[in-house]
Amino acid sequence: MSSLWNWNGLFREGVAGNHQGAIPDGQLCSGGRTEGGRYNALDAVGAWKxxxxxxxxxxxxxxxxxxxxxxxxxxxxxxxxxxxxxxxxxxxxxxxxxxxxxxxxxxxxxxxxxxxxxxxxxxxxxTGNQWSGGFQADVTVTAGGSAIRGWSVSWTFANGQQVTQAWNATVSRSGDTVVARNVDYNGNLGAGASTTFGFTGSWNGSNPVPVVACTTA
Missing domain, CATH: 2.70.50.50 (chitin-binding protein cbp21)
Incomplete structure (x- = not known):
């Protein structure tokens, strides 16, 4: 969390517009590994929000x-x-x-x-958050006219897609049906309030967007 709170350490003085000369490939998010490595984790390969x-x-x-x-x-x-x-x-x-x-x-x-x-x-x-063999998805859950204490979202993968990683939700699968449920900190939503969860997945052949259904827990 130090890297997020102390973000001003990413400043680079004297670059004179030559950012590519000052910051090597693979170190763009850390500003060239500034502040003794404080921001190195920002360069890590992984799912982007x-x-x-x-x-x-x-x-x-x-x-x-x-x-x-x-x-x-x-x-x-x-x-x-x-x-x-x-x-x-x-x-x-x-x-x-x-x-x-x-x-x-x-x-x-x-x-x-x-x-x-x-x-x-x-x-x-x-074309969106999809690449050869993989994809990333973000799902927004919005409460209706009344507050809710929990939610679940379900969908069916028609072509064998797999969820490889998820955040802000607990994801389970039975056959081709996938169910994502809220975690402790994002289940209570006031009327009209929203929260978002996401996941990465793998695919082969075709990857159509599934129809999702949302219910209160």
């Missing part, structure tokens, strides 16, 4: 200290990159949005005294 977006989207950046920026660049991974097996390198990225010098006075003031800005991006041609 994802959210569905359209090809045209905006990235909102919040700046509590109101610094502004000389420039901001938005990158996405190229189609076919597999976060489960590949460390992130510069060759895996594609620049999809950027803005130039923007002092904090041009950003949107926020209620706590900070500022924010939105960077438009365009990343067409993506």
């Amino acid at each position: 994802t959210s569905p977006v359209s090809s045209n989207f905006r990235v909102r950046l919040y700046d509590q200290a109101s610094h502004g920026a000389d420039y901001i660049r938005v990158y996405v991974t190229k189609q076919g990159f597999n976060a489960l097996t590949q460390p992130l390198g510069w060759g895996n990225l594609e620049l999809v949005g950027q803005i130039g010098n923007t002092p904090a006075s041009q950003w949107t003031p926020e209620s706590d005294g900070g500022v924010s800005i939105q960077i438009p991006a365009n990343a067409p041609g993506r």
